[in-house]
Amino acid sequence: MGTLDGKVAFITGAGRGQGRAHAVRLAEEGADIIAVDICRDIPSMDYPNASNDDLTETVKLVESTGRRIVAREGDVRDRSAMETIVADGVAAFGRLDIVIANAGIVRLSKGGDDQQVFRDIIDVNLIGAWNTVEAAIPHLIEGGRGGSIVITSSSSGLRGTGSDATGAQAYTASKRGLVGLMQVWANLLASHSIRVNTIHPTGVATGMVLNEAMAALFAANDPGLATMQNALPIQMLQPEDIANAVAFLVSDEAHFITGTTWPLDAGFTVR
Numbered sequence: 001m002g003t004l005d006g007k008v009a010f011i012t013g014a015g016r017g018q019g020r021a022h023a024v025r026l027a028e029e030g031a032d033i034i035a036v037d038i039c040r041d042i043p044s045m046d047y048p049n050a051s052n053d054d055l056t057e058t059v060k061l062v063e064s065t066g067r068r069i070v071a072r073e074g075d076v077r078d079r080s081a082m083e084t085i086v087a088d089g090v091a092a093f094g095r096l097d098i099v100i101a102n103a104g105i106v107r108l109s110k111g112g113d114d115q116q117v118f119r120d121i122i123d124v125n126l127i128g129a130w131n132t133v134e135a136a137i138p139h140l141i142e143g144g145r146g147g148s149i150v151i152t153s154s155s156s157g158l159r160g161t162g163s164d165a166t167g168a169q170a171y172t173a174s175k176r177g178l179v180g181l182m183q184v185w186a187n188l189l190a191s192h193s194i195r196v197n198t199i200h201p202t203g204v205a206t207g208m209v210l211n212e213a214m215a216a217l218f219a220a221n222d223p224g225l226a227t228m229q230n231a232l233p234i235q236m237l238q239p240e241d242i243a244n245a246v247a248f249l250v251s252d253e254a255h256f257i258t259g260t261t262w263p264l265d266a267g268f269t270v271r
């Protein structure tokens with residue numbers, strides 16, 4: 001018996017990293033998965049997104065748990081694509097219980113077109129999460145069984161650190177904006193027993209961090225990175241650490257938790 005037996009979860013950015021870890025962990029608890037990832041790069045970014053092969057690997061990993069998965073290429077910036085994908089998933093599995101609005105991008109290096117960098121990060125991280133959740137809400141309400149929405153913010157969404165990099169500023173603004181959206185939805189949906197929370201991870205070992213652009217910043221002792229240290233002697237979390245916490249947050253054991261900002265950050269925010 002898993003804690004999520006028979007439930008269905010819609011997860012964005014599921015091609016790799018934390019999104020894949022959520023898909024596998026929730027499937028291990030008995031959930032069927034509706035997965036979406038852009039599976040292509042965004043030109044203003046300085047590192048690659050997940051590929052189609054990455055999403056195929058997520059499918060294999062979920063299926064190896066014995067659960068089912070509907071996986072689609074799709075861009076969270078496209079509301080109608082999100083509506084179609086979640087509707088297809090609900091048609092296949094018959095219900096929706098959990099939403100993990102996880103897709104996100106960053107750019108910490110300078111260069112590129114600043115206006116474009118800022119707009120793209122807000123578009124994916126903030127408007128993309130809005131599209132994801134708004135596409136899912138009618139299905140959650142129609143199910144009449146309550147639900148749990150988890151929005152992936154960041155330690156940056158709780159604490160702004162000084163940076164003159166446009167991408168870092170946009171990232172902080174987008175992740176803080178998610179807290180505002182979460183509070184609106186938590187109030188709006190509480191009467192339906194639909195819970196809404198943000199999570200705030202510190203650095204996690206994924207493609208967002210383990211890439212050439214970030215390695216170059218570390219090699220150059222970029223001052224922006226010096227502020228990114230955890231209180232606990234843990235340099236970086238693993239995607240599974242975040243997925244384990246989320247598996248609890250979406251389970252019935254957390255049935256009373258809504259409207260919260262949950263730091264998953266090895267003490268980053270108290271430091």
Ligand SMILES: NC(=O)c1ccc[n+]([C@@H]2O[C@H](COP(=O)([O-])OP(=O)(O)OC[C@H]3O[C@@H](n4cnc5c(N)ncnc54)[C@H](O)[C@@H]3O)[C@@H](O)[C@H]2O)c1
Binds near residue numbers: 207
């Ligand atoms: N890695 C970290 O240090 C860290 C820390 C705090 C918060 N976060 C947040 O965690 C979330 C997951 O990131 P991750 O660490 O797994 O990094 P990641 O880059 O490995 O995963 C992000 C996923 O989102 C997908 N994606 C990007 N743009 C998309 C779009 N427009 N539509 C659909 N999918 C899109 C990518 O292809 C990728 O698979 C993000 O919201 C990120 O901001 C990451």
